[in-house]
Amino acid sequence: MIQHNKVTIHDVAKIAGVSITTVSRVINNNYPVKEATRKKVEEAIENLKFSPNLLAKGLINNKTYTIGVIVPSIANLFFPAVIKGIECYMKKQGYIIFLTESEGLPKEEQRISKAFLDRQVDGIIIIDPRKENIKNGFFEDISTQCPTVLINGYNKGIKCDFVLNDQEIGTVEAINYLIENGHKNIGFIRGSKSYSYDLKEEIYFGLMKKNNLKLNKENIITIEDGNSILTSELSRKVIIKRLKNNNNLTAIFACNDSMAVGVINGAKNIGLKVPDDLSVIGYDNTIISEMIDPKLTTVDQNMYKLGEVAAKRLNEIIESKDNTYTKTIINTKLILRESVRRI
Amino acid sequence: MIQHNKVTIHDVAKIAGVSITTVSRVINNNYPVKEATRKKVEEAIENLKFSPNLLAKGLINNKTYTIGVIVPSIANLFFPAVIKGIECYMKKQGYIIFLTESEGLPKEEQRISKAFLDRQVDGIIIIDPRKENIKNGFFEDISTQCPTVLINGYNKGIKCDFVLNDQEIGTVEAINYLIENGHKNIGFIRGSKSYSYDLKEEIYFGLMKKNNLKLNKENIITIEDGNSILTSELSRKVIIKRLKNNNNLTAIFACNDSMAVGVINGAKNIGLKVPDDLSVIGYDNTIISEMIDPKLTTVDQNMYKLGEVAAKRLNEIIESKDNTYTKTIINTKLILRESVRRI
DNA sequence: TTGAAAGCGCTAACAT
């Protein structure tokens, strides 16, 4: 590619017949410039289609109007909503976003964070950060070098800014809803490794106990990959096996919508009607919950707001309005649709 | 936020007791350095946790290892797959990606492109670029300033690099498949404004004619927004209306999977079984096509590959291996699942 | 109101 010689502030100065200092003053409008001079400079800028090199500016100002965002995967139904929330907010502040996928690998999170730092980003947001990197102090370290906000990850005693959805309340509401509707034999389907699944399972146990409902290990169904393109299909298969074996369940709580979809399809496959024969409740309120038949009753994670609030918080840190570490909880909301019935 | 003083090449030089030039040489490994000196420098780098400022490097080298990607919307089922294709390829080459949403607005595409240029990106990829900005020469102009590749947008006579999926063949195969399966009354559902819908409709008309099938204006169903969260629901409503009015259709071609899902759900709502009473074929092969019941027969757009090929092409341009403009067509593939039956 | 000059952190001749 033959690179055109980029026009610089020098070219503008030459054409306008002034010094580069004056051009800079016109551009940034931060020192008095005689009106006539300003006109000349503005014309030169216009004619040459000059636009300042932000690398050079960044080098001096220690400000790039750039932030970095790390996400496990973008080809997924809910992370994009969070990202959208971040982007909409930051865009208004004049920022542009580096977006990179970690594929859920702790080492990748580290590599990417460093790549961001090298590029002098003004801030970093990590969506669904790996527990490992929270616990080992990696993000605490990054936080000291650059404003950082973690979305949907948390560990006590770690000095970082956290923004979380209220998984606890969300899960409680969902499972209580099943119980209130007369369900006693409630299954629980989850992915293998994530703080989120552990937390939800804990709550499930607690509520079952509290309501004197039968706790059966067989009712906990775990699939390997809870968060990929395969999740729905894995869930479908496993649920068919489970229901064929021993179907005493009247309802299932799924840790996310993809699993819920798999459960619904699996139930259909073996001739069970949802919600007539089996009630299903999901988590996340992704777009799929509107598309599936029956429409999915699920917990709205408020992903967009999660992103927006994290961005807002990041902006505060960047602008030094606040230098304490905070933990912000975003409320969830149970969305009633068609996949749960009263028995 | 209290910014720590960042450690620079000077600090390393001081600690190692050498000049900054020597440090630079060790880092870039491009000039001979005595082994002992190298050791000293490497130790200093290690101790200070030095990492070079890429703004400064970029300023000199005219190379930022950064590319910009513009996409209409990220909260969508198929763009993320394209982006993933781009990211995976570019990541291997050491690049990092600016990702920004245009919300389908031509002015935004322009604003963002300029923001990228100001940040000295090494290249730009636009997914689903607005026709307006192709035709008015905007992207042609950008192409002269910076390596640029357009995905799924095209106009004759415009000097740009294009990467496209073969919508023509894809549509022909899909509709022919319906015809081969004995369908004669075939409906067509589309969004309102996009080159893509026009093209598909044209092909639909052509094939119907060619096969002496009845062409009925009523069989063309247009919904306002073909590409948003609302698409599926809009399609569901409109199809219910259409089928209730006058149901002579045995099959429907949907311009994308979201519409197809709406059609399937609408059919179910009024007691029609898919594919027993109505066959449905989609376009895109998004994740939803596997999740819906029945699983959707659709055209695989090969979104990942689309992104990958565009990235590869961009890389070629950046590395000056080629300075002609090319048009690359990615083949599509009909994916047979469960939503079409022979009659 | 304007300009000269130093310098942001780095690289690359050029010199030694």
Place this chain on the structure above:
DNA sequence: ATGTTAGCGCTTTCAA
């Protein structure tokens, strides 16, 4: 093999 110096494109003292 190593260091000195100019300079990438810009901002900001300082001086005029």
